[in-house]
Amino acid sequence: MFDWTSKTFVDVAIFVALIISSLVTLFLFTLPTQYDPCNPDLVQEDVPEEEKKKSVDSAYGYFNKHRATNKALKVEGSTQVVVLGDIGRSPRMQYHAISIAKHGGRVDLIGYQESEVHPVVASSPLINIVPIAPIPNLLRTNSKLLFLFVAPLKAFWQAWSLYHALGYRAKPAKWMLVQNPPSIPTLAIAQFICFFRNTNFVIDWHNFGYSILALKLGYGHPLVIIASLYENLFARFAFAHFAVTNAMARVLKEKYGITARPLHDRPSAIFKPLGSDERSAFLSRLVETAQYAKDLSKGPKSPWRLLVSPTSWTADEDFTVLLDALVSYSSLVTSKTQLPKILAIITGKGPFKEHYLSKIRALNQDKKLLNVVILTAWLTPEDYALLLGSADLGVSLHTSSSGVDLPMKVVDMFGAGLPVVGWCKFEAWPELVREGVNGRGFQNTEELLHLLVDLFAEREADLPNLKKGALKESSYRWDDEWDGVAGKLFKLVK
Structure with a gap:
């Protein structure tokens, strides 16, 4: 049996103390370097000769x-x-x-x-x-348990x-x-x-x-x-x-x-309203819209409307609201021939993307989206800005977990002069969207459906008015x- 003597205890205690002391010393000696405004190493960057010759009007030239x-x-x-x-x-x-x-x-x-x-x-x-360093896949899960x-x-x-x-x-x-x-x-x-x-x-x-x-x-x-x-x-x-x-x-x-x-x-300068020629050229170039570009470019007489909904596919955006509204809209188009068909493009990446994609596939298999085409896309920043500038209507499904934040996507839409309909059941919504001026709010699937019908057919004149409000909003910039x-x-x- 092990004889735990006082001498042994003292030796172990000294050993542990040395280890702890060494670790603390190592930690103190390896602490991050302090900020010092007088340290020239913080400003003396390696400057290529071609950079030195650039105009001082640039930020780098100003620095140099x-x-x-x-x-x-x-x-x-x-x-x-x-x-x-x-x-x-x-x-x-x-x-x-x-x-x-x-x-x-x-x-x-x-x-x-x-x-x-x-x-x-x-x-x-x-x-x-x-x-x-990215998080290992092993630590990524959507399971609550x-x-x-x-x-x-x-x-x-x-x-x-x-x-x-x-x-x-x-x-x-x-x-x-x-x-x-x-x-x-x-x-x-x-x-x-x-x-x-x-x-x-x-x-x-x-x-x-x-x-x-x-x-x-x-x-x-x-x-x-x-x-x-x-x-x-x-x-x-x-x-x-x-x-x-x-x-x-x-x-x-x-x-x-x-x-x-x-x-x-x-919005930053990358988001801006587009002229008709720019819009037509982009719609013809983008893979997701190319086959519909000719119809989408016909203006108010077009048999199609382009709807865009940017998302991060997260828990604070319930895409079931949009999907259910589009299913009901598709059914209405069959009886109300004055209603245009909808090309809906959902952009972004996120954890719930595959969940909703499976729902979209099921709806298509059940033939519940005969008059609606839903596509997803991940675009470059430049193409994303052009897509917003080419759309007829933007949809925001951000519900706000706190009630006091706002979706950046709506700001981008306004930068591109795109009118917005969005979930409005939270306190901060009026700070961004003025009802009937640059956008409209909804609180459930039925209200979203009515907005789509009103803006695309029954009260079609309201959409150009919202467009004017969004264009005015586009003049307010980040800088x-x-x-x-x-x-x-x-x-x-x-």
Whole structure:
């Protein structure tokens, strides 16, 4: 039998203490490099000779012109823009990066690199993409039961990958702008890095992480309660906050006691209204619309209407509402010959895509969509913008888990001059869509069906009026909004 003597105990205790001490020392010596505005290494980039010859009118030229006389100038605008999601499907965070670079700030854009990014992000010499290691397929599941077991492992993987990307693969910066949600583990890791790097932590509130989790588990679930407390705690440590709506800023003030600057989504320059020739050319080129292009280009007399519904195929968008409305519409076309047929294109990627595709296949097999064609597409940013500019009507099914966020897709539609019908049963909807002016709202399948019938046939004159409102809305752009709010906070705009 093992003789556990006091000497043995002391030896083991000393050994454990040495191990712990060594690990702590190693941790302290390998902490991420601190941000220092006087450190020339943060601004002395490797500059190709051809880049040096470029006009100083560009952001890079501006950076190069001033670096010799004031090395702190561009470091003061240096920012880590963080999204624990696909960069290509995070337009708002890409717009942040573009705006910072436009004013001469250096940007590390950190997130998953799963799809094509905005062309300006890809081409800007001041924007460096730092990809986060992707989540293994083993940790991806839509099962509610498996979610409880997989979620902690997924969070641990994301925490380590994010920590490594923020602390060791991205340069120190004065600012860190983090998208929320997801809040777990993003807020904790980001705050930890900011503390040790002397970086200002800024949260860009798109929604509340706990409210999205509640869609799966319910608001009374212990994990949802913990997530809410976690989000509340780390929100209070941030240097500043942006909110996508006034309603969200109000909730943050009332619930968390923090003051957020409302920064409304606006479209970038890539989204714009199209002329008839541009529209016809695009419809003829795009694979999904090519065979219908001739009919779609006939204007009001066309036997077809092009309907577009962008989506992330997530739990906060119930596509059953749209599918049921299209089934009923198809049945009506048989008896009401004045109704045009519908070509509906659903764009995007997401976890519930295959679920709804199987439903669409079943409806086609049962011949319930004889007068409606439903197609799905994943497009480049340029083609996505052109598709919105070519459509007759946009549909938003975003239901808002919190009630105070807004869908970016509607902003893009307005940028392209596209009128919108959307789920309107949440508080922030009127901040974006003015009923009967640039769009219409619905709260169930029947109301959506009536809107399609009204706008495409019975009250067809209403659609051009909504189009005028959407065209007017297209004049409000991201730069105008960003410069007056975020640009002033980051001291890039006076």
